Amino acid sequence: xxxxxxxxxxxxxxxxxxxxxxxRMWRSLASISSGVxxxxxxxxxxxxxxxxxxxxxxxxLWIAARSLAWxxxxxxxxxxAGGGTQTRSAPGETVAVDSTKNILGVxxxxxxxxxxxxxxxxxxxxxxxxxxxxxxxxxxxxxxTAAARSFLPIAYGTARDPHHMSLFCxxxxxxxxxLFDFTYMVLYEPDLMFLLHHVAILVGFAPLIFxxxxxxxxxxxxxxxxxxxxxxxxxxxxxDNAKRLDISEGQRAxxxxxxxxxxxxxxxxxxxxxxxxxxxxxxDVAVFLFVEGQMTPFLVWIWIVCLAGFVGSxxxxxxxxxxxxxxxxxxxxSA
Numbered sequence: 001x002x003x004x005x006x007x008x009x010x011x012x013x014x015x016x017x018x019x020x021x022x023x024r025m026w027r028s029l030a031s032i033s034s035g036v037x038x039x040x041x042x043x044x045x046x047x048x049x050x051x052x053x054x055x056x057x058x059x060x061l062w063i064a065a066r067s068l069a070w071x072x073x074x075x076x077x078x079x080x081a082g083g084g085t086q087t088r089s090a091p092g093e094t095v096a097v098d099s100t101k102n103i104l105g106v107x108x109x110x111x112x113x114x115x116x117x118x119x120x121x122x123x124x125x126x127x128x129x130x131x132x133x134x135x136x137x138x139x140x141x142x143x144x145t146a147a148a149r150s151f152l153p154i155a156y157g158t159a160r161d162p163h164h165m166s167l168f169c170x171x172x173x174x175x176x177x178x179l180f181d182f183t184y185m186v187l188y189e190p191d192l193m194f195l196l197h198h199v200a201i202l203v204g205f206a207p208l209i210f211x212x213x214x215x216x217x218x219x220x221x222x223x224x225x226x227x228x229x230x231x232x233x234x235x236x237x238x239x240d241n242a243k244r245l246d247i248s249e250g251q252r253a254x255x256x257x258x259x260x261x262x263x264x265x266x267x268x269x270x271x272x273x274x275x276x277x278x279x280x281x282x283x284d285v286a287v288f289l290f291v292e293g294q295m296t297p298f299l300v301w302i303w304i305v306c307l308a309g310f311v312g313s314x315x316x317x318x319x320x321x322x323x324x325x326x327x328x329x330x331x332x333x334s335a
Contacts, residue, residue: 058212060162063172070176074118078180081114109244115184116237122177123229130170130223137167137216150292152284154220157294159212170222171208171215178202197312204305207298214299217285221306224278225313228269235262260327267324274313282307 137158149155160168182198185191208215238259242252285303289295 059210060160061209062165063168063209067172067175067179070173071179072176074122074177074180075183077121078114078118078184081117082110109241111188112240113237115181115188116233118177118180118184120230120233122173123226123233125173126170126177126222126226127230129173130219130226133167133170133216133219134223136164149288151287152280154216154284156216156220156285156288157213158216160215168208168215170219171205174201174218174222175205193312197309200305200308204302207301211296211298213296214302217299217302217306220281221278221309224273224281225309228266228273231262231266231269235259235266238262263324263327267320270320271317274310275317278310278313282310 137155138153178198178201182195182202185195185198205218208218235258238255241247242255242259244252282303285306289299289303
């Protein structure tokens with residue numbers, strides 16, 4: 001089949017019917033997802049055989065219920081923002097050249113905008129709630145545990161408290177948003193790398209429904225990963241719209257100015273958060289697990305998924321930095 005280059009994410013996708021075949025992307029998604037699960041299961045078994053501690057099991061199905069409620073919130077927000085209102089091109093309708101074909105017809109720019117609104121709300125809520133959780137946990141008695149740490153003073157071993165489940169909110173928001181965005185991508189903008197990213201989050205974070213400890217590893221990860229997204233999303237939106245052929249040159253120029261003005265702060269912030277703080281955080285969790293003797297099957301499971309996320313982030317760091325350097329060279333030549 002002829003391939004189509006994804007504008008935003010750069011993944012090669014097959015043309016035509018999404019579920020016809022099945023196409024290469026869905027086979028790849030199934031096989032890679034199975035590999036991720038297999039690696040995590042093998043790691044969990046290894047931890048048990050090496051004498052690691054057992055996880056403190058305490059299933060809380062209300063976490064799953066609240067996560068589904070957050071998914072419903074994002075679906076509702078998507079609808080209110082105009083998503084899915086024009087998925088098929090009517091006779092004589094002018095469809096943007098850069099629109100993405102999908103199993104429903106054509107994804108219009110209004111549908112994409114609604115999705116980006118949901119992503120922006122998730123990123124903002126994720127950062128705010130994660131900041132609150134980190135502050136409260138470390139201002140409480142857990143600070144004594146953090147002080148005993150051999151590297152960073154972060155209390156990863158803090159157990160969730162049924163009387164203060166608002167501290168768990170960043171995880172529930174992220175699980176709910178991931179369910180929403182996975183469904184959106186299946187229907188509107190299929191992209192293998194982002195679908196794998198969402199599968200990894202669901203596979204990696206779902207164990208927190210069943211274990212008492214470990215959620216602070218994820219909350220710190222959410223804070224690091226989402227901090228730059230409120231800036232990255234407008235940058236991506238402006239970049240994509242600057243390429244549209246169905247709007248005036250003046251509108252494209254305004255998008256280019258926004259894109260160019262955000263490029264430097266985004267690149268700098270992304271490098272700091274993803275290429276500096278994220279590996280330091282992962283190293284600190286590794287020290288907590290393997291040096292301080294706190295490894296359990298599910299905590300190692302979560303750490304491996306976060307490590308895989310860091311590797312994926314390095315592709316984005318490389319793309320951003322190389323694109324920014326090219327942009328700066330172009331600026332110097334035109335000066």
